[in-house]
Amino acid sequence: MNQLKINIPEGFKIKSFDEKTGEVNFEPLPKDIKERLKTFEDVLKEKNMTLEYFNEISEELLPDELAYRKLKLIAGVLNEGWEPDWSNSNEYKYYPWFKMGSPSGVGFSYDGYDRWYAGSNVGSRLCFKSSELAEYAGKQFTDIYKDFLTLNN
Numbered sequence: 687m688n689q690l691k692i693n694i695p696e697g698f699k700i701k702s703f704d705e706k707t708g709e710v711n712f713e714p715l716p717k718d719i720k721e722r723l724k725t726f727e728d729v730l731k732e733k734n735m736t737l738e739y740f741n742e743i744s745e746e747l748l749p750d751e752l753a754y755r756k757l758k759l760i761a762g763v764l765n766e767g768w769e770p771d772w773s774n775s776n777e778y779k780y781y782p783w784f785k786m787g788s789p790s791g792v793g794f795s796y797d798g799y800d801r802w803y804a805g806s807n808v809g810s811r812l813c814f815k816s817s818e819l820a821e822y823a824g825k826q827f828t829d830i831y832k833d834f835l836t837l838n839n
Contacts, residue, residue, distance in 0.1 A: 719764055720822050726756055726830065732763045753834035758811045760827055768815040779813040782824025782831060 692710060694700060701713040716722055723729055730740055744752050770779045814820040824831065 719766055720819075720826075723760075723763060724826065726760070726827070729756075729759050729763050733759060749833050753830050756830050757827070757834055760823060760830070761812050761814060764819050764823055765815050770810055770813055770815075772810065779810075780815070780817045780820035781813045782820050784824065784828075784831060784835065786835075 695712060697715055698712040699715055701711040703710050722732065727737055730737055744755055747755065771777050814823060
């Protein structure tokens with residue numbers, strides 16, 4: 687079998703491949719981080735980490751600990767290197783806010799976002815640089831937040 691290895695240019699993905707002519711067409715990757723991150727696997731891809739490796743280093747964790755590890759990665763990737771400056775009370779920090787239907791988490795749903803000054807209601811690793819990102823994370827990764835915030839049997 688003859689093979690040809692093609693390196694995809696950084697910032698692009700394969701749009702189409704014509705088997706008859708051998709022509710490969712590329713298109714730019716979406717620039718907005720929310721367009722690139724739809725699943726936790728997308729987060730791992732951004733971190734150059736395989737799902738197998740993540741599962742291997744996480745196998746001893748309880749469900750809520752596993753969810754926390756995932757949420758730290760999600761927040762880090764969505765924030766694209768931004769870290770909160772806790773000494774700056776003028777810098778808003780945002781986090782998803784959820785409406786819980788009962789102590790068991792039934793009715794768990796995304797409810798909005800909140801911002802705060804230097805005081806903290808949420809782990810600093812889980813806050814976002816914008817309300818838009820906090821809302822996106824809460825809606826896109828609701829199941830992971832549910833595993834983190836509720837009791838698991």
